[in-house]
Amino acid sequence: MTADTLAPPAPPTENPQVAQARREALAAMRPPSKMGIICIDITNKCDLGCSNCTRLLVNQDKLWDMTPENFRAALRSLEGYPGTIAIIGGNPCMHPKFAQLCRIFVEEVPDKRQRGLWTNNVFKHAEISKETFGVFNLNPHNSKRGVASLAPLKDLGWYYEGHSDHSSLLAAVQDLYEPAEMWERIGRCDINQNWSASIVQVRGELKAYFCEVAASFDLARGGTHGKDVVPGWWRAPFAAFHDQVDRFCPGCGVPAKVKGHLDHEEIDTYSRTNADLAEKSAVKKKRKVQEVDRATFQSVEEKPVTLYSPNLYRKGPPIFVVTPYHTESLDMLRRCHDSVMAQQVEANVTHIMVADGHARPEIDAWNVIHIRLPREHGDNGNTPRAVGSVVAQTNGAEYIAFLDADNWYYPEHLASLLEGQRQTGASVLCAWRDFYDPQGRRLAMTEVDEDNLTHVDTSCLMLHSSVFELTEIWSRMPKKLSPVCDRIFYFGVRHRKYMSGFTRKRTVGFTTLYTSHYNSLGLPVPANGKAIPLDDIMAYLTSVEGVRETVNRLGFWPLSV
Ligand code: SF4
Numbered sequence: 001m002t003a004d005t006l007a008p009p010a011p012p013t014e015n016p017q018v019a020q021a022r023r024e025a026l027a028a029m030r031p032p033s034k035m036g037i038i039c040i041d042i043t044n045k046c047d048l049g050c051s052n053c054t055r056l057l058v059n060q061d062k063l064w065d066m067t068p069e070n071f072r073a074a075l076r077s078l079e080g081y082p083g084t085i086a087i088i089g090g091n092p093c094m095h096p097k098f099a100q101l102c103r104i105f106v107e108e109v110p111d112k113r114q115r116g117l118w119t120n121n122v123f124k125h126a127e128i129s130k131e132t133f134g135v136f137n138l139n140p141h142n143s144k145r146g147v148a149s150l151a152p153l154k155d156l157g158w159y160y161e162g163h164s165d166h167s168s169l170l171a172a173v174q175d176l177y178e179p180a181e182m183w184e185r186i187g188r189c190d191i192n193q194n195w196s197a198s199i200v201q202v203r204g205e206l207k208a209y210f211c212e213v214a215a216s217f218d219l220a221r222g223g224t225h226g227k228d229v230v231p232g233w234w235r236a237p238f239a240a241f242h243d244q245v246d247r248f249c250p251g252c253g254v255p256a257k258v259k260g261h262l263d264h265e266e267i268d269t270y271s272r273t274n275a276d277l278a279e280k281s282a283v284k285k286k287r288k289v290q291e292v293d294r295a296t297f298q299s300v301e302e303k304p305v306t307l308y309s310p311n312l313y314r315k316g317p318p319i320f321v322v323t324p325y326h327t328e329s330l331d332m333l334r335r336c337h338d339s340v341m342a343q344q345v346e347a348n349v350t351h352i353m354v355a356d357g358h359a360r361p362e363i364d365a366w367n368v369i370h371i372r373l374p375r376e377h378g379d380n381g382n383t384p385r386a387v388g389s390v391v392a393q394t395n396g397a398e399y400i401a402f403l404d405a406d407n408w409y410y411p412e413h414l415a416s417l418l419e420g421q422r423q424t425g426a427s428v429l430c431a432w433r434d435f436y437d438p439q440g441r442r443l444a445m446t447e448v449d450e451d452n453l454t455h456v457d458t459s460c461l462m463l464h465s466s467v468f469e470l471t472e473i474w475s476r477m478p479k480k481l482s483p484v485c486d487r488i489f490y491f492g493v494r495h496r497k498y499m500s501g502f503t504r505k506r507t508v509g510f511t512t513l514y515t516s517h518y519n520s521l522g523l524p525v526p527a528n529g530k531a532i533p534l535d536d537i538m539a540y541l542t543s544v545e546g547v548r549e550t551v552n553r554l555g556f557w558p559l560s561v
Pocket residue numbers: 186189190191192211212213214245248249250252253254255
């Protein structure tokens with residue numbers, strides 16, 4: 001083994017094209033504060049030894065368990081983080097103090113919906129897991145014992161029973177691509193775009209990494225290049241993690257998308273940069289390893305590395321979520337998109353984002369169908385909703401749901417709507433909202449019409465294919481009614497006497513700018529607060545023109561429904 005096989009930080013480059021590619025990659029990547037999940041690795045023990053494991057478990061020299069004190073400190077460092085905090089390992093259920101850690105989790109993070117468990121086998125911990133966690137990522141890797149242990153939990157979250165197809169972690173992108181392309185690939189890395197930062201324990205100390213795989217590489221090489229786990233570390237701007245990107249990403253296999261092996265084959269695919277780690281698995285652990293280089297590697301370009309099972313998101317009905325967007329910030333759009341991607345539902349979920357005249361090129365790199373309308377329409381998203389609905393139908397949608405760009409789904413949203421459909425047979429599925437101010441603070445309010453089931457917000461709706469003709473309402477609605485488009489849409493549902501099914505669960509985060517909401521709470525109205533022009537709308541609806549136009553275009557007069 002020579003020193004040059006140990007992955008060094010990427011050398012500073014003088015080549016302007018490469019420097020530009022690196023700058024663009026860093027600008028496209030997500031800091032921990034923008035991720036929907038942050039992991040805490042509580043142990044590196046695991047009862048399996050999968051090929052190309054993201055934790056590089058077989059490449060680590062010693063077994064370790066996070067201490068309860070460190071676990072509490074890790075949780076406290078995440079105070080204020082709004083997403084899911086997931087414990088993982090190894091298999092977290094192999095931690096000898098798993099029950100104690102569960103108690104600490106409940107004490108430190110009161111909202112169950114934020115507490116996640118990622119595991120392949122819960123052993124005897126099914127009951128305490130059910131009580132403790134609100135988010136599950138369960139993958140027994142086709143192990144009979146794992147499947148049996150997860151049976152009581154499998155309907156509560158993501159569950160995939162079969163073997164997983166892991167892309168290579170150790171076939172370094174820097175060995176297989178020229179530097180500019182390497183950076184372009186790093187900038188759209190599946191793990192950074194879709195998964196998590198993590199906190200691990202290194203020689204008794206907590207360390208934080210912008211990326212869970214970067215943490216694995218450091219653990220495998222005995223490094224200590226994580227950030228100190230101080231309160232709020234996750235809020236740091238991405239510039240604070242650039243040193244980690246330079247150190248870990250070029251030597252990482254995720255952006256190279258090299259064909260790997262099924263989990264049970266226990267074969268690690270590597271390239272020259274990671275020969276030291278491959279040697280550890282081959283010599284010390286007697287695992288099979290397979291070297292690739294530019295001439296021999298096989299690409300799996302079409303498969304996100306995180307899609308570890310060919311069937312994972314293809315089971316269940318195709319659901320298309322349509323989001324119109326206008327001039328919302330990229331952060332807001334990302335929150336909206338991430339919430340769609342994080343749905344815990346047995347369905348094939350596709351997100352369609354439709355730009356109403358202000359397309360954001362960054363969205364091209366996301367896992368969406370991105371439609372650009374060349375100019376804005378000023379109709380509260382009705383035109384983009386109509387266009388998105390047509391595209392959903394021509395792409396085989398069985399359900400169409402809607403989500404406005406400033407709102408977001410909770411992880412169980414689509415699953416609870418589907419369950420509502422199964423229980424009631426309704427074709428129009430409806431949820432309730434939690435209300436938030438533009439800073440993301442929850443407001444202590446509900447809406448009476450919503451609670452009384454007479455009003456459904458657009459972001460709470462999902463339609464079965466049997467009622468897709470309703471989507472015409474978006475394009476046929478007179479523009480003057482667009483400030484109350486959701487009410488008009490729901491009048492259309494009632495006019496046609498389609499059956500609605502209500503989950504009566506608050507599974508949508510709704511950002512309100514309505515002055516009436518703030519006035520009713522005695523709170524200051526945000527700078528961009530808005531009021532519905534009800535007088536104008538009523539004047540229009542009660543005019544001859546309004547009656548004629550609504551009947552001609554919609555087939556009904558809203559005030560008669
Ligand atoms: S370390 Fe690997 S997985 Fe993590 S962001 Fe960098 S390229 Fe992606």
